[in-house]
Amino acid sequence: xxxxxxxxxxxxxxxxxxxxxxxxxxxxxxxxxxxxxxxxxxxxxxxxxxxxxxxxxxxxxxxxxxxxxxxxxxxxxxxxxxxxxxxxxxxxxxxxxxxxxxxx
Amino acid sequence: xxxxxxxxxxxxxxxxxxxxxxxxxxxxxxxxxxxxxxxxxxxxxxxxxxxxxxxxxxxxxxxxxxxxxxxxxxxxxxxxxxxxxxxxxxxxxxxxxxxxxxxxxxxxxxxxxxxxxxxxxxxxxxxxxxxxxxxxxxxxxxxxxxxxxxxxxxxxxxxxxxxxxxxxxxxxxxxxxxxxxxxxxxxxxxxxxxxxxxxxxxxxxxxxxxxxxxxxxxxxxxxxxxxxxxxxxxxxxxxxxxxxxxxxxxxxxxxxxxxxxxxxxxxxxxxxxxxxxxxxxxxxxxxxxxxxxxxxxxxxxxxxxxxxxxxxxxxxxxxxxxxxxxxxxxxxxxxxxxxxxxxxxxxxxxxxxxxxxxxxxxxxxxxxxxxxxxxxxxxxxxxxxxxxxxxxxxxxxxxxxxxxxxxxxxxxxxxxxxxxxxxxxxxxxxxxxxxxxxxxxxxxxxxxxxxxxxxxxxxxxxxxxxxxxxxxxxxxxxxxxxxxxxxxxxxxxxxxxxxxxxxxxxxxxxxxxxxxxxxxxxxxxxxxxxxxxxxxxxxxxxxxxxxxxxxxxxxxxxxxxxxxxxxxxxxxxxxxxxxxxxxxxxxxxxxxxxxxxxxxxxxxxxxxxxxxxxxxxxxxxxxxxxxxxxxxxxxxxxxxxxxxxxxxxxxxxxxxxxxxxxxxxxxxxxxxxxxxxxxxxxxxxxxxxxxxxxxxxxxxxxxxxxxxxxxx
Numbered sequence: 001x002x003x004x005x006x007x008x009x010x011x012x013x014x015x016x017x018x019x020x021x022x023x024x025x026x027x028x029x030x031x032x033x034x035x036x037x038x039x040x041x042x043x044x045x046x047x048x049x050x051x052x053x054x055x056x057x058x059x060x061x062x063x064x065x066x067x068x069x070x071x072x073x074x075x076x077x078x079x080x081x082x083x084x085x086x087x088x089x090x091x092x093x094x095x096x097x098x099x100x101x102x103x104x
Numbered sequence: 105x106x107x108x109x110x111x112x113x114x115x116x117x118x119x120x121x122x123x124x125x126x127x128x129x130x131x132x133x134x135x136x137x138x139x140x141x142x143x144x145x146x147x148x149x150x151x152x153x154x155x156x157x158x159x160x161x162x163x164x165x166x167x168x169x170x171x172x173x174x175x176x177x178x179x180x181x182x183x184x185x186x187x188x189x190x191x192x193x194x195x196x197x198x199x200x201x202x203x204x205x206x207x208x209x210x211x212x213x214x215x216x217x218x219x220x221x222x223x224x225x226x227x228x229x230x231x232x233x234x235x236x237x238x239x240x241x242x243x244x245x246x247x248x249x250x251x252x253x254x255x256x257x258x259x260x261x262x263x264x265x266x267x268x269x270x271x272x273x274x275x276x277x278x279x280x281x282x283x284x285x286x287x288x289x290x291x292x293x294x295x296x297x298x299x300x301x302x303x304x305x306x307x308x309x310x311x312x313x314x315x316x317x318x319x320x321x322x323x324x325x326x327x328x329x330x331x332x333x334x335x336x337x338x339x340x341x342x343x344x345x346x347x348x349x350x351x352x353x354x355x356x357x358x359x360x361x362x363x364x365x366x367x368x369x370x371x372x373x374x375x376x377x378x379x380x381x382x383x384x385x386x387x388x389x390x391x392x393x394x395x396x397x398x399x400x401x402x403x404x405x406x407x408x409x410x411x412x413x414x415x416x417x418x419x420x421x422x423x424x425x426x427x428x429x430x431x432x433x434x435x436x437x438x439x440x441x442x443x444x445x446x447x448x449x450x451x452x453x454x455x456x457x458x459x460x461x462x463x464x465x466x467x468x469x470x471x472x473x474x475x476x477x478x479x480x481x482x483x484x485x486x487x488x489x490x491x492x493x494x495x496x497x498x499x500x501x502x503x504x505x506x507x508x509x510x511x512x513x514x515x516x517x518x519x520x521x522x523x524x525x526x527x528x529x530x531x532x533x534x535x536x537x538x539x540x541x542x543x544x545x546x547x548x549x550x551x552x553x554x555x556x557x558x559x560x561x562x563x564x565x566x567x568x569x570x571x572x573x574x575x576x577x578x579x580x581x582x583x584x585x586x587x588x589x590x591x592x593x594x595x596x597x598x599x600x601x602x603x604x605x606x607x608x609x610x611x612x613x614x615x616x617x618x619x620x621x622x623x624x625x626x627x628x629x630x631x632x633x634x635x636x637x638x639x640x641x642x643x644x645x646x647x648x649x650x651x652x653x654x655x656x657x658x659x660x661x662x663x664x665x666x667x668x669x670x671x672x673x674x675x676x677x678x679x680x681x682x683x684x685x686x687x688x689x690x691x692x693x694x695x696x697x698x699x700x701x702x703x704x705x706x707x708x709x710x711x712x713x714x715x716x717x718x719x720x721x722x723x724x725x726x727x728x729x730x731x732x733x734x735x736x737x738x739x740x741x742x743x744x745x746x747x748x749x750x751x752x753x754x755x756x757x758x759x760x761x762x763x764x765x766x767x768x769x770x771x772x773x774x775x776x777x778x779x780x781x782x783x784x785x786x787x788x789x790x791x792x793x794x795x796x797x798x799x800x801x802x803x804x805x806x807x808x809x810x811x812x813x814x815x816x
Contacts, residue, residue, distance in 0.1 A: 025795040033791065100789025 341393015348386025395427030447487025454480025490567030
């Protein structure tokens, strides 16, 4: 089996990133936005791991950063879910468009 | 600890300097804690405990004991250090002495382009002058701290009634000792400093302590005014000091006094003569302000608004002497031209102040003008090259002037805050200890043989006469102090006779009472020192004073134009005759009343009013400086603000008018408000809009980067 090379992985990463960003920009459901954020983070992770595999000077750093992003994503999810829960308790909805009490 | 101290015994002085600071810090922390705990004393047990532990509703007396104890320990260390220094001076070589008694450390590095790094240092340098001055300051301070415990006792009340400001306020016992301790730290630091920058810092610190303490009764308008006056007048002098420091820093690259002097003594000084004169005048201007010399003398008599122990410590014995001390320290920096200025400033000051003191009736003001006059004596002595004489007078004066001021404090307290000499009289029967200790002070300051003042004043006059004989055109520098010696005897005995002799002339004097022991013991101790501090053998030779001989060893080199004595002792005899006639006149006018003072007052007429109004200096300065400054202030305010009726005030605040400062500032403010209101809409609260903007911005940024990179 031949090596695929770096480019397909980067394309996958870019595709995931675009999906995630689109998800954040279009969803009104807070949980949906959270899922978009996870997609964006994982797109970055794919890039990190791929670079760790194919770029010699990046071998260690790529993997370390991937682990870091996983931990970060977990923490972010926990906090975001807590915020969403509180928001739901106060507004009986998870529609982010309703979260505009502080607008200018 | 002890071995660490004794290995470098100069560190004794550092410890002695820091002790009052530690007391000050403890008092500050205690006072703050008490204030913090006060609102919670009912609700919280810890706050309650702390609040009542720290004195509760009344100021804590033990704060004063703490400050006094720290000061006493400091004085003990100072005297131990003095003894050890004199001991080592006999046995050790100069190099070893330098290792033992001089130390400094880098504080901040100041790089300059090209040249080597210049550093600001902090350090100490102990020589005979430092050791003696330090011991004097610490000792006199201790006496005054003890006296203050008695004098300020009414500040320990929970609610103290101020009869002059007509208000009732909490007592401020702890605060008084806090300020005093801070002052002592600053003063001691000034004395041991080995460089001019450290001197300057301490100089400002003692100035601000003086401001706090003059304004201690700040509810009284007169006290607040006097505090401001002292501070502002001192700023004038300090501006000169700063200029002097700047010249020295730029030319020598160091503030270390010893190094500056050795640089100057070398064959090729790194400074031009003109700049050296300018630096000398600048430094001296600082001393003029601090030591209340003409023309900046007007603040000192007003400083008597502070509590009397403050007048004794700061405005008589120590702080005002700092100017003289600095002139003595930096003596070789002053060129002959500057020394002549110093001598004439001293000469004018001593004469002027003495003439004013002749007619004042407030007991503290007489003493204040006599202080100004005596400081003039010291400056004159230094100016004519009488280095030892000037500094000896500084030391002896500190003792008898502290004694006189504390005596006046005792009188004021005994007479229930009556300060007018005309309402006193006959107090010697009611307060004998105060009366006779003060008599010793009066005798000492008048130059009575065998009392400390005689030795130093005789040396000053002898040096002045030597200078006058050598430079006949400056003979006036001998005649002025000679006349003033007579006036000194007159006004001091006038004070004593008016206060203590005869019969009571006022209700308060009739009901006067002797002060408690905590106040009379310092008087007695200071009286003993006022008699014998300058003694030497043989007793009748003023030039044999042991203290003078000690000072001689600190002389900053022989080649600096020091004065020659007149060899005939005629100045001493002349001074004695003049002083005796001053005493005789005072005795006739106020003792036996053979000459009626009121007749002479009427005969003097305009001259009496002129002296009584202090040569109209206050009015002159008021017209020349104060009023134009106030007018300028009002003018500037008018430029900023026009009088508008209240209903139009809002419209006036919004008026945009580029022809006035106010209008320009209004335009600025309105413009900011306008753009702020527009920008506000951007914060819509819609996450989707934020993300869209974010994406667009990122794309735009990438596009710009691509264009730039492809383009290049």
